[in-house]
Amino acid sequence: MHKGRVVFGAMEEVVFGRPAREAIIEQIDRLGASRAFLMVSGTLNRETDEIENIRRALGPRCVATFDAMPPHTPRAAVIAASEQARAAKADLIVTVGGGSITDGAKAVQLCLANDIRSVDDIDRLRAVNGALPPMAAPAVRQISVPTTIAGGEFSALAGVTNEKTRVKELLHHPLVMPRAAILDPALGAHTPEWLWLSTGIRAVDHCVEGICSREAHPYGDAQALKGLSMLAQALPRVKADANDLDARMDCQIGTWLSMGALVSGVPMGASHGIGYVLGAEFDVPHGYTSCVMLPFVMRWNKPDNAERQALVSAAMGHPGKDAGDVLDAFIRGLGMPRSLRDVRVGPEHFDRIAEQAMKTPWVPRNPRKIDGPAQVREILVLAA
Template sequence: MAVSTSVVHLTATERVFIGEPAASAIASEADRLGASRVFLMVSRALNTGTEEIDKIRAALGKRVVGTYDGMPPHAPRSAVLAAAEMARQAGADMIVTVGGGSITDAGKIVSLCLKHDLREHDDLEPYHVYVDDHGDVIKPVFEGPDIPVVICPTTLSGGEFNTLSGATDEKIHHKQGYEHPRMAPVSVILDPALTVHTPEWLWLSTGVRSVDHALEALGSLQSNDFYDGQAECALRLLAEGLPRVKRDPGDLEARLKCQVGVWQSMIPIIAGLPMGLSHAIGHILGGTCDVPHGYCSCIMAPAVLAFNEKVNGDRQRRISACFGEPNRPASEVVDEFIRGLGMPRSLSEVGVQRDQLGHIAEYTMLDLWARTNPRPVNGAADVMPVLEMAY
């Protein structure tokens, strides 16, 4: 039997702190990197409603040169550019983000803006990934950022580990990706105590987003034993941890299990394994329809599993086994799991109108992962049955 081959790509991330308090870990990274002008990009809720950001400021002392809070969902270009201008004026030599997926993505793109002196909306245009008229994914080539980014995630989307970051072009209401190996953060800090302030719906829904990372890895026909092992372990950790946190929000051990599960769910993606239709549609639902990031996977993951089952049914049995239900269809098992967390399960529940489905399908074909779904998707007409299933 022929041996399958793969190339596993590594990123610029040097350290992951597991369970260490964020303030002390950030200060130690500033010491290690010799940073003297640290710019904070943080959740407004954490900044104004808790003492968590003040703890970080106290640990850094005079090295803090500015704070940006309140990044809107899906990181609009205008907000990213505003944050970049603040960091530029402050002379930042290190960026620290504390918050969810939008502030995480924005922090990485801010580092890119500083490197290339991007100041206006259209300045970002040459840097984002796009699909050309032939259906090929085009990733622009450019120099990566110089300023190190340290990320403290408070949700479970997993973008902190990715070299790909998303920002929304408000002019066309389209979320676009920016990718470079050096856009990965220099370090990631997984502090479960920092996450107790995260609203339950946001924690659980973004947790399902990372479940979806693992689902699409295990469902991929391009996967390998390394990716499969990481994805299976991620699913088992998240399948245990998410319900435990729902039952007891103060269960820090369960929160940390979720965070480690997220990291493992991201390893196949950052190593080079493409995702599929659930992620492609999710990008459009977020940037075009303002559906919260985590809800996209809550709604689309079971439908995409059902759509793909005819071509990857054998692989989907591994998914069911991770949830302790090896003899049931994965789409049913995952649907039941998401419902048990109290998350929405239809597009109509999150305000998507039926007359938007055609537009969503067209935009999905512009996403880099529409063409890498296990079951071939050749045009918007192939996307429509999945959207109808999820409606």
């Protein structure tokens, strides 16, 4: 008999296949906002007219623009954005960009609500030993227009990097989930190929670790399996033709579905946990961490969950094949890195990575039990 708990998030709408500029205006009208604070990609702001077109459409309802969020969402940038939003008296945050910007806006919401004004103050927001501190709920919420496909806009989690410790820390509140997500495939045409495809593998990772979890349930499976199928078909189409907007739209919808298991309460596993450390400690792009780790984690896990892994192979169009091999070939076919060596991480770092990975929320919930750093190191050696 199935047992479990499904959590429904605070997102109200997903708009897909519409120009972002039009959909943003409709959402602002729906929400009754009058002071929109834009948190956007610096590249889009400085090298295209996409952000200026949004500002022009908003008119006086755009009160400020922040375009300086680095990868991995460092604390200092979160504080800088928070101070700018506070000074502008923002009543809504609109993000246009990748996952670091989306996560940054989630953190800004908590900073505004809890009078967080310095990098050290962020300690008051982070979970300690898995327990969340008491905090005020965000009053200034966000809507998000993603330009990459890792899927963070569909979660109530924000990963923020502590520059002092080089650890990515999770912030959480149910209401940091955006009120709406707007999926505009045309904006993705500005995203570098490596970034689109690698974040697509991050979405694949969400699907795969959700399907393979010990805590998987039918509600999450339905979304993850369909999302994985769509991503497996659409990512190579984007690789073949960057102007194929139908393929980009399928990638975005597949990414939306990829978050179904995680958002509804299914934990991720060692690929995500190790990935957090590789990103914060070694500045490896988070999409690349999945490219490098996921097939090896699958191979290490297979003795304990071969039956679930068979679902992955079938969803990717290769029933009966080894899931680790299928993922390896798929990632190689997209031209993505496939080893820790490829992302400049060597064996001399493995002990530290293993120790740090054990402190993430995901490694202890990997489907094949990981009792300590020595087992994480076994996976890292496979991925070397």
